[in-house]
Amino acid sequence: xxxxxxxxxxxxxxxxxxxxxxxxxxxxxxxxxxxxxxxxxxxxxxxxxxxxxxxxxxxxxxxxxxxxxxxxxxxxxxxxxxxxxxxxxxxxxxxxxxxxxxxxxxxxxxxxxxxxxxxxxxxxxxxxxxxxxxxxxxxxxxxxxxxxxxxxxxxxxxxxxxxxxxxxxxxxxxxxxxxxxxxxxxxxxxxxxxxxxxxxxxxxxxxxxxxxxxxxxxxxxxxxxxxxxxxxxxxxxxxxxxxxxxxxxxxxxxxxxxxxxxxxxxxxxxxxxxxxxxxxxxxxxxxxxxxxxxxxx
Amino acid sequence: xxxxxxxxxxxxxxxxxxxxxxxxxxxxxxxxxxxxxxxxxxxxxxxxxxxxxxxxxxxxxxxxxxxxxxxxxxxxxxxxxxxxxxxxxxxxxxxxxxxxxxxxxxxxxxxxxxxxxxxxxxxxxxxxxxxxxxxxxxxxxxxxxxxxxxxxxxxxxxxxxxxxxxxxxxxxxxxxxxxxxxxxxxxxxxxxxxxxxxxxxxxxxxxxxxxxxxxxxxxxxxxxxxxxxxxxxxxxxxxxxxxxxxxxxxxxxxxxxxxxxxxxxxxxxxxxxxxxxxxxxxxxxxxxxxxxxxxxx
Numbered sequence: 001x002x003x004x005x006x007x008x009x010x011x012x013x014x015x016x017x018x019x020x021x022x023x024x025x026x027x028x029x030x031x032x033x034x035x036x037x038x039x040x041x042x043x044x045x046x047x048x049x050x051x052x053x054x055x056x057x058x059x060x061x062x063x064x065x066x067x068x069x070x071x072x073x074x075x076x077x078x079x080x081x082x083x084x085x086x087x088x089x090x091x092x093x094x095x096x097x098x099x100x101x102x103x104x105x106x107x108x109x110x111x112x113x114x115x116x117x118x119x120x121x122x123x124x125x126x127x128x129x130x131x132x133x134x135x136x137x138x139x140x141x142x143x144x145x146x147x148x149x150x151x152x153x154x155x156x157x158x159x160x161x162x163x164x165x166x167x168x169x170x171x172x173x174x175x176x177x178x179x180x181x182x183x184x185x186x187x188x189x190x191x192x193x194x195x196x197x198x199x200x201x202x203x204x205x206x207x208x209x210x211x212x213x214x215x216x217x218x219x220x221x222x223x224x225x226x227x228x229x230x231x232x233x234x235x236x237x238x239x240x241x242x243x244x245x246x247x248x249x250x251x252x253x254x255x256x257x258x259x260x261x262x263x264x265x266x267x268x269x270x271x272x273x274x275x276x277x278x279x280x281x282x283x284x285x286x287x288x289x290x291x292x293x294x295x296x297x
Numbered sequence: 298x299x300x301x302x303x304x305x306x307x308x309x310x311x312x313x314x315x316x317x318x319x320x321x322x323x324x325x326x327x328x329x330x331x332x333x334x335x336x337x338x339x340x341x342x343x344x345x346x347x348x349x350x351x352x353x354x355x356x357x358x359x360x361x362x363x364x365x366x367x368x369x370x371x372x373x374x375x376x377x378x379x380x381x382x383x384x385x386x387x388x389x390x391x392x393x394x395x396x397x398x399x400x401x402x403x404x405x406x407x408x409x410x411x412x413x414x415x416x417x418x419x420x421x422x423x424x425x426x427x428x429x430x431x432x433x434x435x436x437x438x439x440x441x442x443x444x445x446x447x448x449x450x451x452x453x454x455x456x457x458x459x460x461x462x463x464x465x466x467x468x469x470x471x472x473x474x475x476x477x478x479x480x481x482x483x484x485x486x487x488x489x490x491x492x493x494x495x496x497x498x499x500x501x502x503x504x505x506x507x508x509x510x511x512x513x514x515x516x517x518x519x520x521x522x523x524x525x526x527x528x529x530x531x532x533x534x535x536x537x538x539x540x541x542x543x544x545x546x547x548x549x550x551x552x553x554x555x556x557x558x559x560x561x562x563x564x565x566x567x568x569x570x571x572x573x574x575x576x577x578x579x580x581x582x583x584x585x586x587x588x589x590x591x592x593x594x
Contacts, residue, residue, distance in 0.1 A: 028450060028451060028455065029455065029459070029475070030455065030458050030459045030462050032458065032462060033450055033454070033455060033458035033459075034450065037450065084409055084410075084413060087386075087409065089384075089386075089404075089405035089406045089409060090406050090409065107386075108386035109386045109387050109461045110458065110461070110462075112381055112384065112386060112387065112409065113381075113454050113457060113458045113461070115413075116381060116412075116413075116416065116454050117449055117450035117454040117455075117458075119413065119416060119417065120416065120445050120448050120449035120450070120454060121445070121449045121450055123420050123441060123444075123445040123449075124442065124445035124446050124449050124451075127438050127439075127441040127442035127445055128442060128446075129442075136434075137433075137434035137435040137437075137438045138434040140434075140438055141424050141434045141437055141438050141441075142424075144420060144424040144438075144441060145421065145424035145425060145426075147420075148417050148418070148420040148421035148424055149421050149425075151417050152414055152417035152418045152420075152421050153325060153330055153331065153334065153414035153417070153418055154325060154421075157330070157410050157413050157414040157417060158325065158326065158327065158330060158414075160410055161327050161329065161330035161407065161410045161414075162326070162327045162330075164406045164407070164410070165327050165329060165407075178326070
């Protein structure tokens with residue numbers, strides 16, 4: 001097989017970067033708000049979520065580029081969550097992807113507002129006629145529903161809240177699972193599902209892709225936890241050991257490193273199983289699953 | 298004329314209170330997040346924005362209750378903005394409507410997340426089939442567009458950012474107008490417009506109501522500024538003089554009290570003019586405009 005995952009990712013990342021770069025150019029008023037949003041949006045993200053969305057779409061349709069607006073909206077929601085998570089009142093992180101975090105550059109108030117702005121703008125993008133007019137209203141509406149549910153209190157915000165509430169506490173594996181499926185998993189699952197919904201995937205395929213999204217989402221966060229223990233600050237671009245300092249509810253913390261690695265591997269195996277019905281077209285989704293297991297940043 | 302605005306407002310407020318009360322009952326998990334959202338949502342708001350939405354709808358249709366879900370979504374967006382505005386990193390307010398602010402009760406992290414959660418949940422409510430399935434998809438989509446544009450960086454978030462950036466600075470009347478039309482005006486305008494859109498109002502009526510919304514939105518904020526100078530803490534339920542302490546860009550600050558009161562009166566006159574085509578059915582909207590001018594809380 002000739003498929004090269006690195007080329008695929010680079011190529012899709014370039015699409016997303018270019019589309020995001022154009023969103024606030026020229027910046028609106030007041031400029032510092034738009035600068036703060038752009039700063040975090042363009043701070044070197046790997047664009048995993050938008051790429052997952054496009055890769056899921058491409059199982060059924062030819063050109064992932066068709067859904068770039070939806071993919072950008074997802075990246076904006078992800079970026080907002082990073083900005084708010086990094087705030088002094090939350091995880092208090094100074095460094096993200098090797099750069100000073102949004103609040104270190106623009107101050108806490110502007111960082112809160114930049115996050116609020118990115119979250120709201122994501123819904124504006126999907127509902128705005130200038131970006132998505134050619135999509136049927138009910139399709140646009142169903143992507144908004146997916147996104148809002150995954151990002152809100154029953155999803156990501158709930159996971160982040162549980163994470164904060166569990167700091168410095170003895171928690172069990174079920175709480176860690178709750179945090180991971182909600183804080184990281186919900187948005188990754190929604191990325192894959194929105195790609196499939198936009199392609200009008202049949203219900204059986206949508207189910208298989210949902211299971212794929214759930215497996216890689218959980219694996220992604222377990223690997224994240226492992227990297228916080230074993231990774232290198234220089235490579236990660238954020239402080240290693242930060243979870244431990246806050247006594248965060250992490251997978252290695254409750255299950256140990258060996259068991260965590262085993263669990264991550266099993267989840268990636270199960271992701272591969274979910275992709276079986278899709279044959280060769282699923283090469284990008286398979287490649288992403290494998291990379292999640294092997295990543296060191 | 299028999300119309301009694303006080304009864305009308307009490308009645309509509311009761312609808313909104315009841316609907317909001319049911320939203321997070323039973324609360325989701327983690328409970329402190331849902332408690333924080335409910336706490337601020339039920340902290341005694343006057344429900345002006347949802348009532349405006351229903352009053353605009355009732356110009357064309359009989360029962361404002363039909364659109365309660367949309368009205369609740371608007372109140373959730375308003376409440377999120379109050380929670381974030383009150384944070385120590387923003388306006389640092391301990392008191393709101395006579396009660397401790399969200400972050401004083403639940404801590405800064407949970408207050409940030411409660412705001413994030415309410416904002417996202419508003420979009421979930423409008424797009425969720427369990428609440429709005431009977432509305433056409435394109436109508437639901439157009440209300441989401443209205444709401445996202447009014448609340449986002451081109452609207453409320455932009456106004457709040459400009460407000461923060463203008464503290465302790467000499468600003469001109471145009472900057473104050475920018476802050477007021479964006480920070481408060483955009484959401485009030487959108488409330489009226491969404492009511493009209495849901496009623497499938499004709500374009501001429503929609504325009505007239507848009508002008509009404511803009512006039513009362515600006516008047517509302519000018520009166521707010523005046524109350525911060527002249528009001529009583531006990532009545533207002535928040536600290537008087539807070540704007541002055543932060544050297545906020547307010548209308549009385551740049552135009553003086555006399556001119557500010559004159560301007561508020563002119564705006565309310567102009568709101569009444571916009572309502573002329575609607576005859577008796579506009580009595581509630583007229584009553585709200587008059588109350589905005591006379592309010593002392």
